[in-house]
Amino acid sequence: MLRHSVASRMLSNGASLKDIADVLRHRSLDTTVLYSKIDFEKLIAIAAPWPDRIS
Template identity: 60%
Template sequence: MDTVFRSKGAHQFRHTLATRMLANGASLLDIGSVLRHEQPETTFLYAKVDFRALRPIARPWPGGVK
């Protein structure tokens, strides 16, 4: 999951860490704890959805793809 970032620094590191932790099975609670977030909602800003994990439970789009 290599992403090219225009900016560098702490935000890039934290975002990459959260995304990789999520991809490796960590819960959002675990990620928030590592990143020291007080509110769970804050973690959502760093952790993107793991589409690979959602694919098996996804349902077809009603009416098919257009």
């Protein structure tokens, strides 16, 4: 739980996956991705709406 919390907090504060991997001592970024959670509410707040279909 601690590793997930650290990775999620670092990600939300703008750290790169490489930075998080270095702190967690992961050899693979794939492992780091498992520990990093995406804050979907923040993502929705900054994401542009999907454009309508062009006719």
